[in-house]
Amino acid sequence: DVKVTQSSRYLVKRTGEKVFLECVQDMDHENMFWYRQDPGLGLRLIYFSYDVKMKEKGDIPEGYSVSREKKERFSLILESASTNQTSMYLCASSVGQVDQPQHFGDGTRLSIL
Amino acid sequence: SQQGEEDPQALSIQEGENATMNCSYKTSINNLQWYRQNSGRGLVHLILIRSNEREKHSGRLRVTLDTSKKSSSLLITASRAADTASYFCATDVTGNQFYFGTGTSLTVIP
Numbered sequence: 001d002v003k004v005t006q007s008s009r010y011l012v013k014r015t016g017e018k019v020f021l022e023c024v025q026d027m028d029h030e031n032m033f034w035y036r037q038d039p040g041l042g043l044r045l046i047y048f049s050y051d052v053k054m055k056e057k058g059d060i061p062e063g064y065s066v067s068r069e070k071k072e073r074f075s076l077i078l079e080s081a082s083t084n085q086t087s088m089y090l091c092a093s094s095v096g097q098v099d100q101p102q103h104f105g106d107g108t109r110l111s112i113l
Numbered sequence: 114s115q116q117g118e119e120d121p122q123a124l125s126i127q128e129g130e131n132a133t134m135n136c137s138y139k140t141s142i143n144n145l146q147w148y149r150q151n152s153g154r155g156l157v158h159l160i161l162i163r164s165n166e167r168e169k170h171s172g173r174l175r176v177t178l179d180t181s182k183k184s185s186s187l188l189i190t191a192s193r194a195a196d197t198a199s200y201f202c203a204t205d206v207t208g209n210q211f212y213f214g215t216g217t218s219l220t221v222i223p
Contacts, residue, residue: 042215090155099144104155
């Protein structure tokens with residue numbers, strides 16, 4: 001079974017801090033994704049990557065950056081955390097072919113105080 | 114936005130009944146997928162239906178796709194309390210990027 005592991009289930013940070021969210025997948029998937037999930041808004045794509053050192057902006061990239069130095073690891077960075085970035089963050093991975101499902105981690109619930 | 118929209122937003126049924134939820138989307142798609150999310154957990158893939166398919170089954174799940182109406186439905190037959198979760202449709206437009214709906218919250222009462 002594919003396993004996508006997010007480093008923290010719960011995280012509390014302060015406004016202005018630089019925050020790192022880590023995601024690791026163990027199935028050699030080419031594609032990796034970061035979403036945020038908010039009540040009434042569903043999942044919104046922040047960034048995705050289809051290869052090492054490659055990244056593409058999703059629908060809401062402002063205030064975020066990403067890093068993919070190794071195939072199995074995809075990091076989401078909040079450059080200067082703000083209270084409106086309090087959310088559930090979900091990482092996913094998929095094989096780099098069409099018609100393939102995404103495999104999700106259990107999420108990180110991030111609170112910015 | 115290309116985001117899918119699920120309907121209803123919330124659904125409450127008795128154990129053993131069937132549950133039907135619908136998804137509408139705006140643009141042409143490569144495929145449409147349904148996912149389940151238990152409270153506090155990540156999403157789990159349930160079923161994928163390609164744009165040239167009309168119906169697909171997997172166990173107690175039945176998915177239909179009507180590309181002319183840009184809509185899909187997910188039917189869960191003989192529901193169980195363990196089916197209580199949120200259900201999301203996701204449309205694959207580009208081959209890499211999915212657009213998720215806002216979800217249907219299903220409660221199955223024992």
